[in-house]
Amino acid sequence: MGGCLEAMKPEILLSQSSFKEAREFIRKNIKEYYEVEPGYRILDVHIIGVPPLYVGIEGDQLVFPYTKPCHGTFVVKIPGGDEIARLRERKKK
Amino acid sequence: MVETGNLKNEALLLLGCPQVPVQTSLALYVAHNLRKRGCRPVIAGTTAARKLMEVADPGHYYIEEMNDIDDTIDEITGKQRDYDLCFVFIHNDSGIAYAGTMAYISSARVYALIFGEHAEELAGEIEFPCEIVAAKAVHNPMPLKRRIDEVMEWAVVSKR
Numbered sequence: 001m002g003g004c005l006e007a008m009k010p011e012i013l014l015s016q017s018s019f020k021e022a023r024e025f026i027r028k029n030i031k032e033y034y035e036v037e038p039g040y041r042i043l044d045v046h047i048i049g050v051p052p053l054y055v056g057i058e059g060d061q062l063v064f065p066y067t068k069p070c071h072g073t074f075v076v077k078i079p080g081g082d083e084i085a086r087l088r089e090r091k092k093k
Numbered sequence: 094m095v096e097t098g099n100l101k102n103e104a105l106l107l108l109g110c111p112q113v114p115v116q117t118s119l120a121l122y123v124a125h126n127l128r129k130r131g132c133r134p135v136i137a138g139t140t141a142a143r144k145l146m147e148v149a150d151p152g153h154y155y156i157e158e159m160n161d162i163d164d165t166i167d168e169i170t171g172k173q174r175d176y177d178l179c180f181v182f183i184h185n186d187s188g189i190a191y192a193g194t195m196a197y198i199s200s201a202r203v204y205a206l207i208f209g210e211h212a213e214e215l216a217g218e219i220e221f222p223c224e225i226v227a228a229k230a231v232h233n234p235m236p237l238k239r240r241i242d243e244v245m246e247w248a249v250v251s252k253r
Contacts, residue, residue, distance in 0.1 A: 019190040038194035039170040046166050050193035050221050069139050069162070069187050070110035 004044040005066065005078065013063065014075035019049035022065035022073040030056030030063050034090045042083060049073070057084055102131060104178035105201065107162065107191060108138030108146070113184045113209045115234040117145045122238060123180055123206075124155040126245045132178065133157070137165035162191075169198050176201040181223075184209030189218050196221045204244065208237050 014025050026033055033056035040047040040055070047053050048067035056063035062080040067073045104127050106120055124134040136146055136159040143159045150156050168174040179201035181192035188207075196203045207215050207227035216227040226244055228236035 018186040019193075038197040039166050041167070041170075044163065046163060046170075046194070048187075048194050049190040051197065067187050067190050069142075069191070070112060070185075072186055073190065 005042075005076070008043070008078045010066075010076035010078045012074055012076055014073075016072040016074070019053075019065060019067060019073045022075050023049070023052065023054060025075050026054040026056045026063060026065070030054075030058055032057045033063075034087045036087075036090070043078075055087055057087060060084070062087075103133045103135055103176050104180065105165070105176040105195075105199075106134055106136050106138075107165075107179065107181045107195065108136060108142035109182060109188045109191060110139060110185065111142045111145050114232050115208055115230045115237065116142070116182050116184070117149055118234045119206065119208070119230075119237060119241070120146065120182060121149060121155050122234070123241060123245070126241070127178075128155065130245075135160065135176070137162050166194070166198065169195075175199055178202050178204065180204045180206055183207045183215060184212075185215070186218070189215060192219070192223060193221045196223050206237065206241065208234075 014022060033054040035052050036047050036055050038049060038053060042064055045066055060080055061077050062083055063077045065073050066076050106123060108120055127134045134156060136156050146156055146159060179195050179199055181195055183189060183192060183205055192205045203223040205219060205223045205225050208230040210231060212227045212229045216225050219225055226240045228240050230237040
């Protein structure tokens with residue numbers, strides 16, 4: 001896991017899934033979510049996969065897919081900080 | 094003898110988890126063939142994948158430059174650098190995800206080199222523009238080597 005993200009001790013909502021399963025998890029379980037392009041950066045990690053890729057907001061938390069080359073895609077939740085405003089500038093899905 | 098010197102055309106070889114034995118061998122083989130055709134190979138990979146390459150090619154005979162995957166994605170999305178060709182080595186869903194990302198962010202012609210026990214099933218998952226080169230190869234690289242030989246010549250020629 002990216003060092004910066006790991007240091008935040010993210011809550012893991014879904015483990016070792018495919019990037020498509022992670023996409024569906026966010027779409028079905030997070031009310032407010034935004035489409036981002038492949039390579040979109042959050043902290044020290046990139047959102048990896050084939051569009052559409054979603055990043056969700058739940059309260060003051062971010063929910064997004066994190067892909068590890070050896071272990072598949074995880075859906076993680078971390079404090080959103082400034083990233084929430086950056087996402088809300090995008091069109092809501 | 095492999096050609097050396099300043100090669101201006103560059104190909105990115107993106108290496109994921111090195112869990113499947115054939116990956117390092119095939120990456121060196123692709124790098125060798127690219128250099129023979131005047132294209133400079135650059136590796137982007139996980140730490141383990143890069144260490145395997147470093148040990149296999151200690152004189153940097155085939156590979157001069159190796160970089161972290163995330164740094165490479167940053168460079169491409171930031172429009173600081175791009176490549177003519179991109180070979181993504183794939184044996185799991187994460188590999189498919191990285192290939193899809195490269196197809197989206199890079200202007201390179203993308204080749205999905207798919208191997209491992211489930212190569213054919215993984216190939217069926219690809220829904221983005223790329224050239225698929227797939228063979229069931231785990232310990233024996235020859236099935237995928239033969240497929241690579243079929244595409245390598247026109248891969249380098251057709252980008253020009």
